[in-house]
């Protein structure tokens with residue numbers, strides 16, 4: 300009897316427990332599940348809106364829209380037919396545009412020099428104005444275009460350019476960077492307490508441990524002199540290596556390139572499509588004939604392939620820390636370099652090393668440090684593999700620490716006189732200028748290496764026909780390509796550092 304009563308009680312208890320679980324489960328399942336992409340978007344809204352101001356809505360929209368690609372022709376395949384196909388689609392050979400723009404800029408520079416000499420002799424302004432060459436509209440940065448379109452009479456701008464300007468949605472008064480509202484969190488991960496991420500203080504309910512950025516990242520307010528950095532302006536426009544054959548659709552044209560074709564004789568693909576912004580770090584690297592190049596974080600291999608397509612390096616080491624991703628580099632190279640092409644095979648080496656531990660080899664002329672980062676666009680598009688998964692929070696918060704270690708290590712592996720390009724595909728100011736600043740101050744404090752930052756703001760201007768640059772966003776060291784509906788590349792940040800000693 301006792302046994303039977305106990306069993307009945309147990310059954311009652313069990314039933315009530317399972318009912319409660321069921322109730323909780325039902326209640327839970329009614330709440331909409333927050334996906335990793337939604338979490339990423341929420342984070343970007345909080346962290347980026349104060350930084351990018353009135354530009355944020357258009358950047359956000361672009362990030363959520365279909366990305367744009369460029370097509371890189373494979374120099375190791377036959378591609379004449381491919382060129383014809385691309386031209387028939389209305390794609391531009393970017394070299395032709397770039398050369399024409401550079402030529403116009405050169406003419407304008409010469410004219411303005413001549414004009415200023417004239418002005419010394421003749422101060423009559425009307426004669427000066429009649430001589431001046433206006434830039435072609437296609438050369439203008441989108442924000443410059445927007446500013447001009449507001450000032451000039453409507454008829455001056457063709458409809459297409461007025462739309463381009465309107466799509467930027469830029470209010471000239473709304474461009475200031477709200478530095479005051481950025482804070483980063485103190486150490487939660489056991490790593491450096493210096494760098495977590497930018498989040499506006501007003502939105503940090505329940506995160507009382509977060510501090511003002513200035514408290515935990517005091518180095519950021521130091522001047523460049525205080526960390527031994529000189530800034531050198533690159534006056535000459537960035538060079539587009541002769542052998543790079545790249546096609547793109549003009550701004551506002553969102554056509555796609557066709558799938559790559561397999562060359563049955565050489566057994567390789569004729570071209571590959573890439574985020575057009577990936578071109579910038581490779582151009583910034585300025586690879587010269589015979590250079591020994593290290594692509595420190597190379598997988599899956601897009602930028603390594605671009606470096607290879609310049610046909611410039613004497614050695615290209617494509618490295619990655621992850622075994623699986625190193626396999627991807629090998630497989631990409633296989634798809635584009637014909638088997639047995641010994642000249643290319645001999646200069647290409649694929650390695651699997653931790654970029655933070657390369658030693659002070661001083662053996663490379665050029666090093667690309669394309670670090671793991673928040674990968675903004677990817678975080679919004681790929682829910683499964685997202686850095687915004689709660690299980691990857693620590694990894695995400697440790698990124699700036701890892702990035703600065705990789706950059707320091709690159710500067711140590713570089714020969715004096717060589718160049719490092721640091722790049723990310725995030726809009727995070729901390730993972731961009733912030734990491735460059737931290738790495739350079741560590742180099743200054745902990746080594747005898749001397750560096751200078753190359754200011755590329757002038758040098759990239761002729762590329763405005765392709766990209767929307769974040770020129771006036773208070774960037775200290777690098778250049779930033781902002782996603783835009785009209786040229787939906789990036790984001791891509793890129794800073795160039797020269798090792799002097």
Ligand code: SAM
Pocket residue numbers: 577595596597598599600601602603618619620621624652653654655669670671672
């Ligand atoms: N440059 C590549 C391209 O254009 O195809 C993309 C590089 S991806 C943004 C960053 C890469 O860094 C990842 O493949 C990741 O495995 C690698 N990585 C992460 N930590 C690293 C480390 N300590 N040393 C070397 N590579 C690392």
